[in-house]
Amino acid sequence: MSTIIKFFVAPDHAAAAAVVDVGPDDFFESLTFGNFDAEGALIEWESIFTGQTFEDLVAADVPKVVADPGEGEGPVVLAASRALQDALTVADEQRLVEVSRVWVAERSADGEVFDEGIALWILSGLADLLCAIGRKPQSLYCWSA
Template sequence: MSTIIKFFVAPDHSAAAVVDVGPDDFFESLTFGNFDAEEAPIEWESIFTGQTFEDLVAADVSKVVADPGDGDGPVVLAVSQALQDALTAADEQRLVEVSRLWVAERSADGEVFDEGIAVWILSGLAGLVRAIGRKPEGLYCWTA
């Protein structure tokens, strides 16, 4: 499970350049902690789109952009366009619904996660993605 998670907006996979230092000095970012940043975006997309987690993993959703330590250290992931689109389109009610379903999913796996924090995370990400607008940028996740 990741302890430091930063979602950020970057123009392209050059986002990989921040893998060793994090995005703070280079890109606008949101910082979270203590959830699995590699699985959560896949789980969120599964809930938003109705696709199974397994199908999304098979489709290589949340592509690894940089992983210099082969899983032992910081990593940069590209968040899928489908999740970005779902976050952009979601109103507050939908964000609450997806958060509730995600918390229930985590609970089924034995994790305790506060629904209010889940809503805060997804609302923050929705705001960050909406700020992209029509710019040729995407959402990335750095975790260490």
């Protein structure tokens, strides 16, 4: 089964949730990826960047589900936490490389094969997307279907 993942920036949860049925492409700048667990990745990335445990982040409801009309059976929109957004915004290339390596190692420990170059490409793309919005009041969201 193939999964389409689109990370995008939107001004608020309501605007992000409004695209759950159609995806963000026609409304917001987005980056498209595929075939990984986006919700798990958001948690793992934040854990690696901040040092919080995976379990603590899940208990804190990270990432926040903004829209899930199919209750897990269709497209969903998730909101990345402010801590993850801030970490991606200030991360330099070396930090992104470090986080990519740790994430790939964690995926490998769970039996999933993930290329370090692709992991770095994803995280660098997200960092670039966040840096491009600058001080605009927008946040990072993830749409997947």
